Amino acid sequence: MEKCNEYAVTGSKFCFEHLEDPESYLQETISALSDCEQLMNFKMCRGIFSDFRVPCNSMTTSKFTETIFSNVVFDEISIQLCFFDFCVFNNCSFKNVDIRYSVFAGSTFSDCEFTDSEILHVNYNGSELKAVKFHSCDLYYSSFISSIMREVSFKDCNLKKVSYSNSNRRNVEFKYSNHEEAEFDKGDMP
Numbered sequence: 001m002e003k004c005n006e007y008a009v010t011g012s013k014f015c016f017e018h019l020e021d022p023e024s025y026l027q028e029t030i031s032a033l034s035d036c037e038q039l040m041n042f043k044m045c046r047g048i049f050s051d052f053r054v055p056c057n058s059m060t061t062s063k064f065t066e067t068i069f070s071n072v073v074f075d076e077i078s079i080q081l082c083f084f085d086f087c088v089f090n091n092c093s094f095k096n097v098d099i100r101y102s103v104f105a106g107s108t109f110s111d112c113e114f115t116d117s118e119i120l121h122v123n124y125n126g127s128e129l130k131a132v133k134f135h136s137c138d139l140y141y142s143s144f145i146s147s148i149m150r151e152v153s154f155k156d157c158n159l160k161k162v163s164y165s166n167s168n169r170r171n172v173e174f175k176y177s178n179h180e181e182a183e184f185d186k187g188d189m190p
Contacts (some may be wrong), residue, residue: 001161003022004017004018006038008042009025009043009044009045009047010029010042010043011029012179015045015046016044016045016046016047017046019043020147021037022047026047026048026049029044030049030052030152032140033149034055036055036056036146037056037057037058038056038058038059038151039055039056039058039059039060040058040059040060040061040062041060041061041062041115042059042062042063043062043063043064044062044063044064044065044067045064045065045066045067046065046066046067046171047064047067047068047069047071048068048069048070049067049068049070049072049098050069050070050071050072051070051072052071052073053072053073053075054072054073054074054075054077056077057076057077057078058077058079058080059076059077059078059079059080060078060079060080060081061080061081061082062082062083063082063083063085064082064083064084064085065083065085065086065087066085066086067084067087067088067089068088068090069087069088069089069090069092070088070090070091070092070189071090071091071092071134072089072093073092073093074092074093074094075093075094075095075096075097076095076096076097077097077098078088078097078098078099078100078115079098079099079100079102080095080098080099080100080101080102081087081100081101081102082103083102083104084102084104084107085103085106085107085128086105086106086107087104087108088107088108088110089107089109089110089112090107090110090111090112091106091110091111091112092109092112092113093112093113093114093115093121094112094114094115094117094128095113095114095115095116095117096115096116096117097114097117097118098117098118099117099118099119099120099122100118100120100121100122101120101121101122102122102123102124103123104122104123104124104125104127105123105125105126105127106125106127107124107127107128107139108127108128108129108130109128109129109130109132109134110128110130110131110132111130111131112129112131112132112133113132113133113135113185114132114133114134114135114137115133115136115137116135116136116137117136117138118137118138118139119134119137119138119139119142120138120139120140120141120142121141121142122141122142122143123142123143124142124143124144124147125143125144125145125146126145126146126147126150127144127147128147128148129144129147129148129149129150129152130149130150130151130152130174131150131151131152132149132151132152132153133152133153133155134152134153134154134155134157135153135155135156135157136155136156137154137157137158138157139154139157139158139159139162140160140161140162141160141161141162142162142184143162143163144161144162144163144164144167145163145164145165145166145167146165146166146167147164147167147168148167148168149167149168149169149170149172150169150170150171150172151170151171151172152169152171152172152173153173153175154171154172154173154174154175154177155173155175155176155177155181156175156177157177157178157180158177158180159174159177159179159182160178160179160180160181160182161181161182161183162179162182162183163182163183164182164183164184164185165183165184166183166185166186
């Protein structure tokens with residue numbers, strides 16, 4: 001086998017692409033997740049999760065790279081110190097979540113909804129968001145630097161100290177939201 005530069009997925013010596021049976025690995029992972037309260041130090045590269053409800057209450061210090069999440073429900077979960085680098089989130093729900101000090105850099109979000117959530121010090125830099133809703137969320141000190149945002153709604157959110165520097169925004173709504181001390185490019189306020 002040629003040398004692979006990707007890290008091995010949790011519980012294996014191989015990356016996801018070089019597993020003998022990736023589908024069985026995903027099923028075993030989902031089964032293991034349903035039995036745990038906390039997902040900690042988990043690693044996944046180029047995995048695919050679809051039509052799935054995350055069963056654990058907490059995710060900590062885990063890393064997902066180039067992983068696809070389609071129709072995944074992340075409701076009522078705590079996500080802390082996690083990396084979701086260059087991941088894809090399609091039609092995902094984040095309701096009553098507590099996300100802190102985590103990174104979604106370079107990720108793509110389409111038709112996702114964040115509701116009644118704490119999203120503090122979260123890095124969305126270089127991400128692309130299309131048809132994404134943030135409703136009644138606290139995004140204090142989060143950043144969307146160099147992000148592309150299309151049809152994004154921030155409704156009744158705390159956006160204090162959020163950075164939108166160098167972001168490309170079209171049809172972005174900030175209805176009833178506090179954007180005190182938020183950073184925008186000069187002359188580019190909402």
